[in-house]
Amino acid sequence: xxxxxxxxxxxxxxxxxxxxxxxxxxxxxxxxxxxxxxxxxxxxxxxxxxxxxxxxxxxxxxxxxxxxxxxxxxxxxxxxxxxxxxxxxxxxxxxxxxxxxxxxxxxxxxxxxxxxxxxxxxxxxxxxxxxxxxxxxxxxxxxxxxxxxxxxxxxxxxxxxxxxxxxxxxxxxxxxxxxxxxxxxxxxxxxxxxxxxxxxxxxxxxxxxxxxxxxxxxxxxxxxxxxxxxxxxxxxxxxxxxxxxxxxxxxxxxxxxxxxxxxxxxxxxxxxxxxxxxxxxxxxxxxxxxxxxxxxxxxxxxxxxxxxxxxxxxxxxxxxxxxxxxxxxxxxxxxxxxxxxxxxxxxxxxxxxxxxxxxx
Amino acid sequence: xxxxxxxxxxxxxxxxxxxxxxxxxxxxxxxxxxxxxxxxxxxxxxxxxxxxxxxxxxxxxxxxxxxxxxxxxxxxxxxxxxxxxxxxxxxxxxxxxxxxxxxxxxxxxxxxxxxxxxxxxxxxxxxxxxxxxxxxxxxxxxxxxxxxxxxxxxxxxxxxxxxxxxxxxxxxxxxxxxxxxxxxxxxxxxxxxxxxxxxxxxxxxxxxxxxxxxxxxxxx
Numbered sequence: 001x002x003x004x005x006x007x008x009x010x011x012x013x014x015x016x017x018x019x020x021x022x023x024x025x026x027x028x029x030x031x032x033x034x035x036x037x038x039x040x041x042x043x044x045x046x047x048x049x050x051x052x053x054x055x056x057x058x059x060x061x062x063x064x065x066x067x068x069x070x071x072x073x074x075x076x077x078x079x080x081x082x083x084x085x086x087x088x089x090x091x092x093x094x095x096x097x098x099x100x101x102x103x104x105x106x107x108x109x110x111x112x113x114x115x116x117x118x119x120x121x122x123x124x125x126x127x128x129x130x131x132x133x134x135x136x137x138x139x140x141x142x143x144x145x146x147x148x149x150x151x152x153x154x155x156x157x158x159x160x161x162x163x164x165x166x167x168x169x170x171x172x173x174x175x176x177x178x179x180x181x182x183x184x185x186x187x188x189x190x191x192x193x194x195x196x197x198x199x200x201x202x203x204x205x206x207x208x209x210x211x212x213x214x215x216x217x218x219x220x221x222x223x224x225x226x227x228x229x230x231x232x233x234x235x236x237x238x239x240x241x242x243x244x245x246x247x248x249x250x251x252x253x254x255x256x257x258x259x260x261x262x263x264x265x266x267x268x269x270x271x272x273x274x275x276x277x278x279x280x281x282x283x284x285x286x287x288x289x290x291x292x293x294x295x296x297x298x299x300x301x302x303x304x305x306x307x308x309x310x311x312x313x314x315x316x317x318x319x320x321x322x323x324x325x326x327x328x329x330x331x332x333x334x335x336x337x338x339x340x341x342x343x344x345x346x347x348x349x350x351x352x353x354x355x356x357x358x359x360x
Numbered sequence: 361x362x363x364x365x366x367x368x369x370x371x372x373x374x375x376x377x378x379x380x381x382x383x384x385x386x387x388x389x390x391x392x393x394x395x396x397x398x399x400x401x402x403x404x405x406x407x408x409x410x411x412x413x414x415x416x417x418x419x420x421x422x423x424x425x426x427x428x429x430x431x432x433x434x435x436x437x438x439x440x441x442x443x444x445x446x447x448x449x450x451x452x453x454x455x456x457x458x459x460x461x462x463x464x465x466x467x468x469x470x471x472x473x474x475x476x477x478x479x480x481x482x483x484x485x486x487x488x489x490x491x492x493x494x495x496x497x498x499x500x501x502x503x504x505x506x507x508x509x510x511x512x513x514x515x516x517x518x519x520x521x522x523x524x525x526x527x528x529x530x531x532x533x534x535x536x537x538x539x540x541x542x543x544x545x546x547x548x549x550x551x552x553x554x555x556x557x558x559x560x561x562x563x564x565x566x567x568x569x570x571x572x573x574x575x576x577x578x579x580x
Contacts, residue, residue, distance in 0.1 A: 196471075
């Protein structure tokens with residue numbers, strides 16, 4: 001047979017294999033669809049609204065500033081707070097981006113500089129408001145133009161503190177889901193599952209026994225990344241390390257549970273890897289790691305809220321940069337824990353089914 | 361491995377062999393196809409029973425059902441006497457390449473819980489002492505077979521199941537394996553093995569021949 005014929009036969013064989021490998025085919029067609037959807041419809045660099053909290057004990061002053069903010073073209077969502085303290089608490093919890101203290105003369109603006117993209121957006125919007133108050137300037141307008149802007153939590157709106165702190169979550173997601181996704185699939189592929197089945201291993205034993213080393217590994221990995229972030233990038237640690245550690249355990253558990261679920265569903269390790277990739281893509285794009293969460297459309301934000309990484313990013317950035325209190329951390333941990341419980345239960349059921357099905 | 365001669369270890373007489381496992385009209389499906397249908401069988405203590413037949417005849421399915429890895433979709437399995445301790449040796453090497461011989465046996469012993477033979481003794485019984493610290497990946501086929509058998513014997517099984525145990529072995533290793541199986545049977549262990557070779561069937565006390573998942577012939 002000629003070389004060309006042999007090449008044609010090889011190509012036909014390869015095409016048949018590809019068509020019959022549904023997981024690979026699904027990935028080849030599914031990944032571009034997900035990418036188009038996420039990049040085309042979900043990812044936005046510029047938020048549509050700007051959350052502003054105004055503090056003013058003198059009614060007139062507050063009304064005037066609110067009117068100016070609302071009249072500006074950037075779509076400010078203005079609310080008021082009874083005191084500077086309560087407004088700054090909201091700022092710390094990430095509930096607002098800008099606090100206007102109208103009690104000060106000239107008025108003082110506190111801007112959350114944690115996320116450089118959002119900070120830049122807020123700064124641009126404020127500048128636009130101030131520029132719009134053009135001559136002839138009366139005394140009241142002058143007071144607004146003389147406003148002082150204070151950058152909080154990340155002075156200079158540096159990129160590293162924001163990205164590097166977020167990397168802890170991203171790397172843990174990537175490695176823990178991937179490693180746990182290989183566990184049962186590897187046993188099945190190598191034939192060692194048959195030996196475990198003969199030993200009457202139970203799904204809970206298999207799950208806990210297989211995932212425990214990875215939980216410890218994840219913990220070690222998180223500590224290593226934080227240490228490097230602190231030493232090499234001078235990322236501040238303003239909050240409690242214990243809060244981060246507690247959050248990391250729950251977060252690692254959620255990721256391991258998901259990986260274990262993938263592992264019980266996959267027939268071979270390659271399939272498990274593909275499932276991991278399917279999860280990793282939306283996780284990195286919809287969690288607020290790369291692009292501002294508040295800039296995404298509502299449906300994408302709802303989807304993003306279901307991802308453990310979204311909440312862990314808020315925790316890690318909140319604790320390291322904004323020194324958030326434990327109540328905030330618990331509030332963000334609850335959805336991660338719920339994810340871990342639901343997915344963990346599904347993983348156990350799937351594992352039982354896999355054990356009943358037996359070796360390949 | 362075992363050094364005892366076959367001739368020294370005469371089969372136990374049928375009269376003293378107690379039924380250990382009874383299968384009644386057992387069947388299992390693989391999708392729409394019956395991988396095993398209407399199999400009735402009695403396995404007795406101290407007997408070596410061969411499940412013979414070509415590839416795809418249902419030997420491994422039946423062995424896995426006996427091992428408790430798969431449940432029968434129809435029919436029933438009964439254990440008339442005392443609780444049965446099962447030792448199972450799959451056809452494919454099923455221990456961990458990254459672990460040493462000693463570590464693999466230690467893991468198997470720990471998973472089996474109490475009343476297991478000490479690892480050191482099993483290493484000695486199966487002439488694996490010199491290989492104890494060697495990774496399983498570096499073992500020859502014969503050594504791997506011996507290791508799997510050693511792992512199966514850790515729980516002092518009353519029912520020893522082996523899937524195609526002679527396939528990858530040379531003549532000397534086969535002879536050695538048969539000596540060991542006969543010794544275990546003499547001590548009261550029921551041995552069930554699968555094979556597609558008639559020569560293996562000749563070594564068994566009784567055989568069941570399967571074809572396309574059905575019982576074709578039984579001999580004693």
